[in-house]
Amino acid sequence: MAKGFKNTKQRSAIMNLLAERNTPLTAEEIGEAIAPSYPKLALSTVYRNLELFTNAGLLEKSFFQDGVTRYSLAKGHHGHYLICTGCQEKIRLEDCPLHELEHKLTDETGFTITDHDLTLYGLCPACKGKTKNGK
Amino acid sequence: MAKGFKNTKQRSAIMNLLAERNTPLTAEEIGEAIAPSYPKLALSTVYRNLELFTNAGLLEKSFFQDGVTRYSLAKGHHGHYLICTGCQEKIRLEDCPLHELEHKLTDETGFTITDHDLTLYGLCPACKGKTKNGK
DNA sequence: TTACGTGCAAACTTTTTGCCTAGAC
DNA sequence: GTCTAGGCAAAAAGTTTGCACGTAA
Numbered sequence: 001m002a003k004g005f006k007n008t009k010q011r012s013a014i015m016n017l018l019a020e021r022n023t024p025l026t027a028e029e030i031g032e033a034i035a036p037s038y039p040k041l042a043l044s045t046v047y048r049n050l051e052l053f054t055n056a057g058l059l060e061k062s063f064f065q066d067g068v069t070r071y072s073l074a075k076g077h078h079g080h081y082l083i084c085t086g087c088q089e090k091i092r093l094e095d096c097p098l099h100e101l102e103h104k105l106t107d108e109t110g111f112t113i114t115d116h117d118l119t120l121y122g123l124c125p126a127c128k129g130k131t132k133n134g135k
Numbered sequence: 136m137a138k139g140f141k142n143t144k145q146r147s148a149i150m151n152l153l154a155e156r157n158t159p160l161t162a163e164e165i166g167e168a169i170a171p172s173y174p175k176l177a178l179s180t181v182y183r184n185l186e187l188f189t190n191a192g193l194l195e196k197s198f199f200q201d202g203v204t205r206y207s208l209a210k211g212h213h214g215h216y217l218i219c220t221g222c223q224e225k226i227r228l229e230d231c232p233l234h235e236l237e238h239k240l241t242d243e244t245g246f247t248i249t250d251h252d253l254t255l256y257g258l259c260p261a262c263k264g265k266t267k268n269g270k
Numbered sequence: 271t272t273a274c275g276t277g278c279a280a281a282c283t284t285t286t287t288g289c290c291t292a293g294a295c
Numbered sequence: 296g297t298c299t300a301g302g303c304a305a306a307a308a309g310t311t312t313g314c315a316c317g318t319a320a
Contacts, residue, residue: 006274006319027310042277047310049275063198065252067284068309082240082248091244098253101232105217105255109226113217113257117200118233120240122248141294141299162285177302182285184300202309203284 005056010034010041011049015058015073023090024062024070024081064119080118086127093120140191145169145176146184150193150208158225159197159205159216199254215253221262228255 005011013034018025025033027046034041050071053059060074064083075092082091102113140146148169153160160168162181169176185206188194195209199218210227217226237248 008275008319010276028308040277043309044278044311045276051311061200063200063202065196065198067198067202067204069202082244082246084246085249093240097232097236098255102255105228109217110260111217111219111226111255111257112263113255114220115257116253116255118251118253120233120237120246120248120251122246122250125245128247143294143300145301163283175302178284179286179303180301186286 005052010038010045013037013041014046014049015053018059018071018073022073023092024064024072026068026070030071062119063117065121080120082120082122084124084127085121086123086130089124140187145173145180148172148176149181149184150188153194153206153208157208158227159199159207161203161205165206197254198252200256215255217255217257219259219262220256221258221265224259 014030017030017033021033027043027050030050031041031043031046034046050059054061054071058074059071062070062072062081064070064081077094078096080093080096082093083089096118098116098118102116105111106113149165152165152168156168162178162185165185166176166178166181169181185194189196189206193209194206197205197207197216199205199216212229213231215228215231217228218224231253233251233253237251240246241248
């Protein structure tokens with residue numbers, strides 16, 4: 001574990017989980033996923049470490065439509081998510097088509113644009129099928 | 136007030152405020168803004184009505200980087216925000232350049248894309264000046 | 271051994287719900 | 296007068312903090 005933090009079992013477990021799942025998770029989901037191995041893991045520990053790793057640049061926060069903060073491994077490069085509103089599957093989009101838009105807005109508004117969030121929502125092929133049949 | 140709701144002072148006050156400000160506000164900001172006129176206004180009333188209006192299509196929710204839900208008048212057409220991280224000014228962008236991206240993603244992933252969030256963050260010209268001088 | 275990290279409990283913030291009264295129609 | 300809406304208080308959900316003990320280095 002880089003950065004001069006102490007390497008604890010809890011910290012490894014959090015980072016390993018996020019590496020395995022490779023999708024944004026809430027603090028609670030992380031706590032539950034780790035509970036089988038470390039039943040006493042406190043949610044406050046999860047929050048403290050997520051915050052620590054985020055500040056260190058190892059993780060990034062995402063905010064989706066339910067207002068709950070999710071964390072995922074920080075990719076060096078920029079990306080966004082396409083989320084299925086049926087099964088919550090999250091697909092990371094490696095492509096970011098917004099630089100052109102940012103230049104245009106800088107010209108129009110005088111803002112220096114430093115960051116943006118883009119998230120798309122829809123139904124994946126599997127959930128489309130379910131909606132048609134079920135109900 | 137349309138839609139068959141009862142027209143109460145509280146509901147008018149909420150909608151009038153959102154129409155005046157024309158920017159996304161949190162439930163708490165709405166409550167504080169209305170307090171001078173209706174000191175007993177309960178935050179639960181604000182939340183209930185914001186939810187009601189959102190379901191009726193009169194308001195829309197926005198989720199920014201602090202994880203607090205904000206509400207604003209629903210424009211018939213689609214738009215996004217450019218937010219100054221210095222003064223929190225929120226500029227609505229009437230343009231949405233993402234339809235092309237959505238088509239591309241539909242082809243690539245098979246998703247039916249139903250919605251998306253796009254928010255840009257930066258420093259407005261005034262706050263850029265302050266950052267340079269102050270500190 | 272020492273300082274940092276953890277668990278636990280309590281506090282805090284944001285949002286939701288139940289219940290009874292008040293007010294719109 | 297009826298039935299929806301509002302006020303109040305408590306609860307629920309998500310997150311943060313203080314403190315004493317545990318543990319990596």
